[in-house]
Amino acid sequence: MMVPIPGGPPAADKPDAVKADADKPDADSRFRTLFEQAPFSVQLLALNGRTLQVNRAWERMWGNQQVPSIKDYVLHGDYNMLADPQLEAKGILPILRRAFAGESVTLPTIVYDPAELGMPGPPRWVRATAHPIKDTSGEVQEVMLVHDDVTEQVMAEQAMLASESRLKQLANTIPQLAWMADSTGWIHWYNDRWYAYTGTTPDQMEGWGWQQVHDPAALPRILDKWKQHLASGAPFEMTFPLRGHDGLYRPFYTLVAPLKDERGQVTQWFGTNTDVSSLQAAERALRLSEEKLLEGLDAGRMVVWEWDLRSDDIDYSPNAASILGYTAGNFHEQSRHFHPEDAPLLLDAIHQARETRGQFRILNRRIRPDNGALIWLETLGKVICDEQGQPVAIRGLNIDVTERVKAESEIKEASRRKDEFLAMLAHELRNPLAPIAMATQLMRMQQLDGARKEQAVDIIDRQVKHMTELVDDLLDVSRVTRGLVELDRDTVDLKAVVAHAVEQVRPLIDSRHHALTVRMLGENVHVHGDHTRLVQVIVNLLSNAAKYTPQHGEINLQVDVSESQARIRVTDNGCGIDAALMPYLFDLFTQAERTPDRSQGGLGIGLALVKSMVQLHGGQVKAESAGRNRGSTFIVLLPLIPVEPPADRNDLPMTPDAGERLRILIVDDNRDAGESLGTLLSALGHDVKVCEDGASALALAGSHRPRLCILDIGLPDMTGYELASRLRKNAALPGMECVALTGYGQSHDRALTKAAGFRHHFVKPVDVQQLMKVILDIASSESTDAD
Template sequence: MVSDPTSGAAPEPDYRALFAAVPVPLMVLAPDFTIVAVNEPFIKVSLAERADMVGRNVFDVFPDNPDDPQPAGSSKLRASLERVVRTREADTMAVQKYDVRVGDAFTERYWSVINIPLLDAGGALTHILHRSEDVTQFHGAAAREARMESRIEAQSREIEQANRRLRDANEELDVRVVARTEELRKEREYFQSLLMAVPVPVSVMHGPHHRFVLENDAHRAMSQQRDIIGKTYAEAFPDAAAALLPILDRIYATGEPFIADRHLVRFAIRPGGPQEDFIFSMSWHPLFGMDGHVEGIITATQNLTEQLRAEAREHEREARYRSLFESIDEGFCVIEMLYDDEGKPADYRFLETNNAFVENTGLADANGKTVRELAPMHEQHWFDIYGRVASTGEPIRFENEARALGRWYEVYAFRLGNPALHQVGILFKDVAERRRAEDELRNSERRALAAARDAQGERRRLDALLQAAPAGIVVTDADGKVLMTNAAHRRLWGDPGDGRQAVLRKGWWADGSARHGQPLAPHEWITARVLRGEEAPRDTVEIETSDTPPVRRIVLVTGAPIVDEHGAITGAVVTQMDITDRVRAEEALRQDDRRKDEFLAMLAHELRNPLSPIGAAADLLAMGRLDAARVRQTSAVISRQVKHMTGLVDDLLDVSRVTRGLITLESEKLDARRIVAEAVEQVRPLIDARRHQLTVHTPPEPAYVMGDQKRLTQVLANLLNNAAKYTPLDGSIVIAVELDGGYVRTRVTDNGIGMAPEVLARAFELFSQAERTSDRSQGGLGIGLALVKSLVELHGGTVSAHSDGIGAGSTFTLCLPRVAAQAPGRRDVPDTAQADPARVMKVMVVDDNTDAAEMLAMYVEALGHEVAVEYSSAKALALAQAVRPDVCLLDIGLPDMDGYELARRLRADDATASSVLVAVTGYGQEQDRSRTRAAGFDHHFVKPVNTAALAELLRKAAENRA
């Protein structure tokens, strides 16, 4: 409280002096924002003169920085002042950037500001107290900024409370100073309000004993709410009196102020608490009375302890940072990005570098210079990378080459501070040497790995070769102990499971010598002999495997020693090749060779048999003494024997085509009953000749199968033919067709000679026959059943044979898939009955076989046509020019020019271009037919010629000509 000057209390303080003594920057504004007063701290921080400020508008004195791209200081200050005018309440501004003019330039400053309204007794706004504190140096520290915002908020609250208490004090003061003049009252209210509103702790003491008569809220807060009004300094602060009373006494005695920026005082800041060291900023000034003597003292005291501690910590951090910055061996720099007119990164300026910068770049005195100045050829990708960091704020770690500097760098770049500053911090290190070492290390490792891979690959290849080798391989040491075996060896011997060595297993000689079949003694095994020094041993033995049951195999065994660098035998390698299949195959080949010889003997016999009657018949016809009946009989013999020989050749060709997959089936739906009837019809002459009783059993309903009628009839006729041939005279043959679910089974059973088990086992093999006897003189070539089996399998069926043994007869069962019942299609059979030709044709026959040519010509003449015969191709071309034949019957195997070329020339000649060309050849394979078609032939006949088919061809040709 302020004492009434009219009373006997202490005189009222000089508030103008109080305003001047406050160490906090203060400025007083009129409601129109004209500067009314400023104190010395404000002049100091504003960098302006008092005369240039008082009486002028605050925004004229402190304009915005024209170089600031986004100035906001004046606008935010104006908004705060307008709020104070409008609300009559204090307004605290957050830390603001407001640059200060120094001469013609501006310097960047940050401020903490409080604008406080000063009201008269009626509540009208008279002035605005503007308190501003320069916080530029602490702006970069986030922690200090947070503390500053907290302090500003607390001070704002304190000012608001002080304002309320000041209004209360003003009301009391108005009561006590009614007698004073209005001007003095206003002045006293003004300065008292100013004192109480100051956020700096302020107190007023009166008299030589320094009795407190006034303190503001800030002072009360600093003194921990001590009750000091009316007490002397010694009573209020007894633990600090010893240190500070001498200073107060000196001020009171001399009238000289005491100003200490940082003064150490040890006392208990809390009543009754422990004594501690505190540092204060002290601005203590004397208050003079009307007579010029010191009447009291005004104190402005701030506790700087926490602030100084924070500054100390900040300085310590800064020192540590600087020490670290200068001591690290990695280069560090702060750069400012520079852009071209299009806003693209074009250069950067070094703002700060450490000691290691030069060592890692080779660039000296870089601060303040751009990299383009120092290294004009610096690559653009560096500017692009740092430009992205500056614009996005995303740090980056990378390695890249700086060719202009001749170095490789490992870099970590990050944005610093305000994005508008475009500053980037770069921590980097020259890693060129490391990369060279790494490259060399990688190359060395690559070479080592390549060598290791080669060695490992060689080992794997060797292991793979060893394991993939078809022969069993076993490696032993010098004592015969098995060290390694491959898969083929294990498959060959089996696994005994008892650890026995190979040399102890069972074996017998199988070399065909006198010892063949005798068991091998342990010392006779090749492993033992190799270890004794025997060179390149080679044996054929029969072994018994460890399988269950044991299996015997014939093995070819060879061995070689393993020697060290001194030539000593350290082990043995033994190979064992299973030749069981080869031995059996050789035996089978011998059997096949024997059967082949037998087959050739039978083939010669079968071919000679019909040649004998054919030759005799030819001789009879040559005698010319036969009557017509004898001629017909002789011709019939020749025809029968030729058909027999043709059948033999057809069987041989069928077997060849079947085994090579060249048979093409003309599949259609057939009734098995009809197939049986046609087969019986073909074999009936042989059955009747041998006086066999034939019984046929067929079901009442159709038994449909899908197949080739000609081939299925051939199969069944073959089975009936075998039954008839191998059944003695007056035998019995039964053929039965049965429907068995989805199958049609046809059985041919006879009571003939039967088959031994070994013959039955290979009955369907090619060239397989039982032993021939004199009463089986008409036996075949041993290919019939093999052909039957192949044809049946082509139809998706099966055929099997059964016999109870020699003399017990045989049964052959044919099984084919059954198809749904449907009337079978009937194929048209060409009518081969002879008739007079519609037109006499001119036919040219060309064959180098004179007999074949003449007989074919005679047959064609017998059909009523004109025939010209030639035996060579060259003469045939000349003959064709003269005769102009309608049909040419050409052999293929001609000596001077083959039939293919002859056909091409005939086609090219206008005289014979439209002739019907017919190939007559012994070659009947599909590729042979393809060649004749390609050469221009219209038809292909296989020798011996099917005379009925030839007659039909000539008949149709004659009809076409007619």
């Protein structure tokens, strides 16, 4: 800016003040010394713009080897600063003239290029100040121009700006959001992706405006981190959510780095924000997949493992400890957990797989080191080879099949018991059939007298009852196993239940000469249950006690109350229960070891029925025994209900009066069943007709005019319900009654017959005494009507 311009005024035209400088006082001399030795460039100008003097710093700044006499040229040549065209073009002269008018001014930094004046030398960036020098009267005498060569600084700034520009260009090409801030944290630039994602403008984001797109919950943490690193100048990273233009927050991984100058001072901050929502979603999906895999492995009792053949180490899935009782380790250590009998087979399977580069699958046992328990494993493995085909690892699966092996064993045991049961069933059924067949043959003999004929009838009657009991038990088992048993619940007095049960079992107990003691400890012991089924439970327990106790034994039946439960205890001093049998005692077809004569009898289903019936009543049953020949105790617990004792009822069977005569129609598609019942009722004095289907019954009813119809429900051409309805519509049958006689005896079956208007529901084989009571009631009502 102060380079001399050729063609300026001649030296002879300089003011006389220049020549008089040497005559000034000592103060002026000191000023000149300071002027010469000042470290900054100074140029002293006359009021006409000519240079009066320059100091040494000026010479160093503007000196040039190609123009060694530049000082003389400026001082004595024709250079005039107020006429410098380069200063005029750059707008410096108007500001400079204000200094000549008496004002101190700062001149803008400009580049002064000697090449524009045809002179050698590089361009220089110059920053200058101009100060007027005044006399005592305040008149401007001279102007002092102080220069500062800022070329290096400007070049450095330009280089930085160029670098920053390149950085910004690069930042606009990356997929991340990017931004730049000054050393105080004031963000002055964002890349295009930032604005595209956030939907904001530069004005909104400048400075600290970025806070508006941050999650308010996360903002305090972010600000603390940002201020901490502004103070330390250290880079940092963190993850936080940013709001997009759609209003949704997504997680971004943020990396912030300082840009420093050569002195290590932070001049800028550069930051990037990378959308990691997809990565986090993938990580969550991976974690969820791993969790599902582990849950699946746990549910399937499976352990994944990998055996490194080079290091001999085995790694397991995290659930190994809970299933195997051990985790990672080397093969040698873990082979100690192999069952001694299975170890050779397992090792051989592994060896064969390694030799063939194949797979293996083997069932084996392991001993858990944590608790010593024996577990069954199905072990699968596959050999993994390297690029040269050499085995380097084996990966596989251990499946805990302990429960499966146990279940298979139980199935085999159940199958064995079932086979034994079928053999026993055949034996039990043959036993009554043989005397029935013999009695039948006797009755066919014409020379048979009345006494022997009566004996044969008694034999058949006893054996039929025995077979009925067997079949009823079998039907109960079938219904229980299929969940078809329905209880006819009512308030039941256990005292009455015990009385009926003892009444039924008394003949068996007396036949074996046992002493039975019954104790009822407590009054009004009531439960909510099915009277018949509860009698069946106690009958089974008493029957077992009688059968499995040698003759002249002792049986005790006690009923008492324990807290909110009724407790029924049946104790005997019989053969007891072997400890090996105890876990299976209440399973179907389970029986103690039998002697060849099978003196105890039975099918092995009684206790299974007891357990099922008790559980249906919400109770429990358990057995206790000190072992063989040391007796046994069965305890039934039933929930109590607090009620008043019901009134006594008369359950005595009534025998029909032979003098009462009824017309009866029996309809049963089983000819033998119908005709045998008809023969019995005819023998008792009733007028009986028998049919095998509904159509025949309808045809016969008009002429026979029955007072009572005993109907099977399952007829070949129509149901018993339909037949009853059609018979009632016959005007010739006023007051006719219907009774159901069927093989269906569940509560819903009884409800159906009741809804259809049947007077009573009997289950085959019919209880004759109960049937005679119903017939007597009908006959009695008929006599009353006649009176």
